[in-house]
Amino acid sequence: MLEIAIIGGGLSGLALARNLQQRGRDFAVFEARERLGGRILSVPGDGVALDLGPAWYWPKTQPRMHRLVAALGLEAYAQHDEGTVLNLTDPDKAPQPYPTDGIHDGAQRLSGGMASLIQALAAGLPAATLHLGHALIAVIQHSDHVELHFRRGDSVELIVARRVVLTIPPRLIEEHVRFEPPLDESVRQSMRATYTWMADQAKVLVTYARPFWRAAGLAGNAFVEHEQAMLYETFDACDAAGDKAALGGFMALSPALRLSFQVGIPILVSSQLVQLFGKDADDGTQYVQDWATEAYTSSTLDQTPPSRHPAYDDPTLRRSYWDAKLYFGGTETAGYAAGYMEGALEAGERTAYMLASENSAARTLSVV
Numbered sequence: 001m002l003e004i005a006i007i008g009g010g011l012s013g014l015a016l017a018r019n020l021q022q023r024g025r026d027f028a029v030f031e032a033r034e035r036l037g038g039r040i041l042s043v044p045g046d047g048v049a050l051d052l053g054p055a056w057y058w059p060k061t062q063p064r065m066h067r068l069v070a071a072l073g074l075e076a077y078a079q080h081d082e083g084t085v086l087n088l089t090d091p092d093k094a095p096q097p098y099p100t101d102g103i104h105d106g107a108q109r110l111s112g113g114m115a116s117l118i119q120a121l122a123a124g125l126p127a128a129t130l131h132l133g134h135a136l137i138a139v140i141q142h143s144d145h146v147e148l149h150f151r152r153g154d155s156v157e158l159i160v161a162r163r164v165v166l167t168i169p170p171r172l173i174e175e176h177v178r179f180e181p182p183l184d185e186s187v188r189q190s191m192r193a194t195y196t197w198m199a200d201q202a203k204v205l206v207t208y209a210r211p212f213w214r215a216a217g218l219a220g221n222a223f224v225e226h227e228q229a230m231l232y233e234t235f236d237a238c239d240a241a242g243d244k245a246a247l248g249g250f251m252a253l254s255p256a257l258r259l260s261f262q263v264g265i266p267i268l269v270s271s272q273l274v275q276l277f278g279k280d281a282d283d284g285t286q287y288v289q290d291w292a293t294e295a296y297t298s299s300t301l302d303q304t305p306p307s308r309h310p311a312y313d314d315p316t317l318r319r320s321y322w323d324a325k326l327y328f329g330g331t332e333t334a335g336y337a338a339g340y341m342e343g344a345l346e347a348g349e350r351t352a353y354m355l356a357s358e359n360s361a362a363r364t365l366s367v368v
C-alpha cells in the first residue's frame with residue numbers, strides 16, 4: 001500500500017515530495033489539473049517567460065525560497081525598479097511621479113519564469129510518482145489507512161494510502177471534498193475562514209518589441225487610484241537582460257465585473273497603459289489569467305477578497321487528524337509567510353517533519 005499520498009501538485013506538494021524523497025519515503029502526488037504548479041504559471045510570450053501567477057520572492061525575508069532556488073541551480077535576477085514611478089489619481093489628468101526609494105524591496109525573479117522552479121522540482125522526482133488529472137472528491141478513514149476517491153473525467157478512481165496530506169487550498173477542500181467520518185465543524189469553519197491568497201486576482205502581461213518606457217526614464221511601476229482604473233498596479237516584466245520587453249499589471253475590476261466586461265477588457269487595458277506610458281504602449285500583445293475563474297484555485301468564498309493580507313494565525317489546520325493519517329499542507333496553513341511561496345515551502349517542511357515524528361495508527365498497529 002502507498003505510504004503517503006500528497007494531494008495537490010503545486011509548490012507545497014512538490015516541495016514536500018522532494019523532502020520525502022530525500023528521506024527515502026514512499027509517496028505519490030495526485031494533481032487535479034493536467035499540469036503541475038497550481039498558482040505558479042509561466043507562459044512563453046515573444047521570447048520572454050510571462051509569470052501569470054507569482055513572479056517575486058524576497059531573499060531577505062524568505063530563506064527557504066532563497067535556498068531552494070540555489071539548490072536547484074536556478075538563475076535569479078532583480079526585479080527592475082529603476083526609473084520614475086507613476087501615480088494616476090484622476091482619469092482626466094496625466095500621471096504624476098510617485099516619490100519612492102523603490103517599490104519591490106529587493107524582489108527577485110527567475111529566468112525562465114517562476115515555473116522553472118516547478119519544472120526543476122518535478123524533474124528531480126520519479127515520473128511514476130506524479131499523477132495528473134486526479135481531482136480528489138472524497139477521503140474515507142479506515143483503521144490503518146485512508147481511501148481516496150478521485151474524479152478522472154467521467155469515472156472515479158480509488159487509491160488507498162497509509163496517510164494523506166492535502167495541499168489544496170482549505171476553502172476548496174471544504175467546498176469539494178467529502179470526509180467520512182465528517183470533519184468537526186470547528187475544522188470546517190477554519191477552512192471556510194482561510195482566504196486563498198490572490199485567488200480573486202487577474203493578472204495581465206503585455207509584450208512589446210522594446211522596453212520603450214525604460215528609454216523614457218520610467219520604471220514601468222505605476223499605481224492607478226481612481227474609480228475607473230482597469231489596472232491598479234503595473235510593473236516591468238522584461239527578461240533579465242531587458243531585451244525581451246513586457247509590462248505587467250493587476251486588474252482593478254472585481255471578479256464579477258471582469259466577467260461582465262470580458263469583451264471590452266483588452267481595449268480598456270491598452271488605453272490605461274497608453275495614458276501611463278505613452279502611445280507606444282498601444283502596440284503590445286496581451287496575455288491574461290483570471291484566477292477567480294480557475295476551479296482548482298478559487299472557491300466561491302474567494303470571489304470576495306479581504307481588504308488586506310489576512311493574519312493566517314489559526315493553528316487548527318497545522319494539526320494532524322484521524323490518528324496522524326490526515327494532514328493539511330499548502331501555503332494557507334503555514335505558520336510563516338502564509339499565502340506566499342515561502343509559506344508553501346514552510347508548510348511542506350512542517351508536514352514532512354510531522355510525518356517523520358508522529359506515529360500513525362498504521363505504524364502503531366504494525367508494531368502490535
Ligand SMILES: Cc1cc2nc3c(=O)[nH]c(=O)nc-3n(C[C@H](O)[C@H](O)[C@H](O)COP(=O)(O)OP(=O)(O)OC[C@H]3O[C@@H](n4cnc5c(N)ncnc54)[C@H](O)[C@@H]3O)c2cc1C
Nearest residue numbers: 008010011012032038039054055056136330331339340341
Ligand atoms: C496572481 C498571483 C500572484 C502571486 N504573486 C506572488 C508573488 O509574487 N510571490 C509569492 O510568494 N506568492 C505569490 N502568489 C502566491 C503563490 O502563488 C502561492 O503562495 C503558491 O503558489 C501556493 O502554492 P501551494 O502549493 O500552497 O498552492 P497551489 O499552488 O494552489 O497548489 C494547490 C494544488 O492543488 C490542486 N488541486 C486543487 N483542488 C484539487 C483537488 N480536488 N484534487 C487534487 N488537486 C487539487 C491545484 O490544481 C494546485 O495545483 C501569487 C498568486 C497569484 C494567484
